[in-house]
Amino acid sequence: MKNFITKSNFVRITKKFTPDIDSHNTDVYAKNIPFFSEVERKGILTIKQFLINSKDGFVKFVGSGFIEDTKSFVYEESRHAKYHTDCNCKGLNSTFRDIEIPVEIKYNEGSPLINYARVEEFRTWFKQTEISNLYYNDQQRFLNRLELKFKLKNPPKPIEIGNGDYQEMTNLSLGEVTNEIESILKSVDSFYNQSVKYKNVLVTYGFSTKTFLVTSKKFRDVAIKNNNTGYSDEEVRVVLTDFYNKVKKPLLNLLTSYWILKLNAVLDFNKTLLDQLEFEPCKLCIHEKPQYVDDIDIYDGDDLPF
16 A cells, blocks of 8 residues: 655655765756755755665665654644555645744743743743734734733744645656756746846855755844845845745755656655654544644754755
């Protein structure tokens, strides 16, 4: 029997795989892509090596499908990733909605260490019916209560993450994926040249490789070091967000599909492997009552899934 997992869970699996990248596995694509960071390049090369090694039956993992609570969302909790027996399962294409924990709550000022007590205090406070109702229905009164309780003036951000793209990709052709990749690569120069600001930020000052400044919670709310562009941090982040959403993210997503199709057209994950990785069967697939969050694959990482 075939079992299916979401693309983000596939990326998560590869991150628990520590390959020795062989000397023939150095290209993320047939052409050089200069705007990828080293972390992004390594992510694609690891996926390639995973697929190469799995074809030979040799895959060594250093982690499991158990997902730790990252203390990043109000309703988040530790859980097991899910695998699905039905390729039409709603859990494969569901949307996760939650509220981000403000960085001022998650971290002590000037420290990279998580303030666990503060996170739980914020979660307990927010989950009160009165407070959550104010958040959704009366933002000004919510902000007044937030400032009184936590000395914060900006509301926590809602987040929505769609699963999309389970990892059996027989309905996509390698040619179609390649054409989409080429189309994006051909449009990059036009994207850079749409304004002087975009050209300066992305090319002249080399920020095209630094989209982590908007995708990583560790960096997106702090001052940008060595910002010599002549534009404010906010202006730089607007450009980077646009570049990430319209160019880099879809390209990374397509490259994941490209190597899956090129190296292993169908990933048939057997139950034994998924059990070893501590995945659990989706309750929706076996017609049990779904649990909030448990049956939805979410990801919170400094380098976002593609």
